[in-house]
Amino acid sequence: MDASPRPVALVTGAARRLGAAIARGLHAAGYDLALHYRSSASEARALAGELDAARPGSVLLLQADLAQFDRLPELVAHTVGRFGRLDALVNNASGFTPTPLGTATPAQWDALFASNARAPFFLAQAAAPHLAAARGAIVNLVDIHAQRPLRDHAVYCMAKAALVMATKALALELAPEVRVNAIAPGAILWPEAPASAQAGGDTDDARRAALLARTPLARTGTPAEIAEAVRWLLQGATYCTGEILRLDGGRLLEG
Structure with missing residues (x-):
């Protein structure tokens, strides 16, 4: 076991997009990192x-x-085995697929709940003793659509709503040693569409423009803003637990 003198964070879904931005931000803040990935091996190796x-x-x-x-x-055992400690868990990995009513399947339900609710809960359970020893913290990435449903994505919204409740329940269960909070992003990075769907670009552009028109700050957020919020919740928000920090440009203020 190689005990690290620096704080250690385990970040899930860290190879790309928001996960990679979070990893870079925490690394710059002095964390050693366990970077989880599922299938993005080349991106993960490049980031590492x-x-x-x-x-x-x-x-x-x-x-x-x-x-x-x-x-x-x-994942927790390998992290502690390598660094000798665990100070932070960032549950960023997330599945996002449409499940229009009338077409949703049990397999889709299981997959969306597995990545968005079950894995974060059981990772927190496994990490809890190590986080308690370090007086550490957990940050979950949820979604404003846990509160405001997104058409054709009922199962995803339900899974993220479960993660919101898990955040609050874990904050109660793990206090006072471990703080647990969540971030609910609005429009930060647009979902990646498969090549077969890119012909509908005009429609997508119109939808994006309409969404931004309903966002008081009239812009998308940036991955760097999410990464800084994660860092603050882990390092600076020492009297904050069970909270959901909305980084949505004011989107939920609109009707």
Whole structure:
């Protein structure tokens, strides 16, 4: 066991997009990192190489399908085995697929709940003793659509709503040693569409413009803003637990 003198964070879904921005932000703030990925191996290796070049020995790569229950405690065990401690858990990994009413299947239900609710809960359960020893914290990435449903995405919205309640319940269960909070992003990065769907770009552009028109700050947020909010909740928000921080440009203020 290689005990790290620096704080250690386990970040799920860390290879790309928001996860990679969170990883870079925490690394710059002095964290050693266990970076989880599922299938984005090349992106994960590139990110690990970038961060390890800046501070050698500071990154551990962990591949796992979070739908496989046995892999969840393994992620925590490998992190602690490498660094000797765990100060932070960031549950960022998330599945996002449409489930229009009348077409939704049990398999879709299971997949969306596995990534968005079940894995964060059981990772928190496995991490709890180590986080308590470090007086650490958990940050969950939820969604404004846990409160305001998104058409054709009922199962996703329900899973994120479950994660909101898990945030509050875990905050109660793990206090006072461990703080648990969540971030609910609005429009930060647009969902990635498959190549077959890109022909509808004009429609997508119109939808995006309409969404921004209903956002008081009239812009998308940035991954860097999410990453800084994660860092603050982990390091600076020492009297904050069970809270859902909305970073949505005021979107929920609109009717």
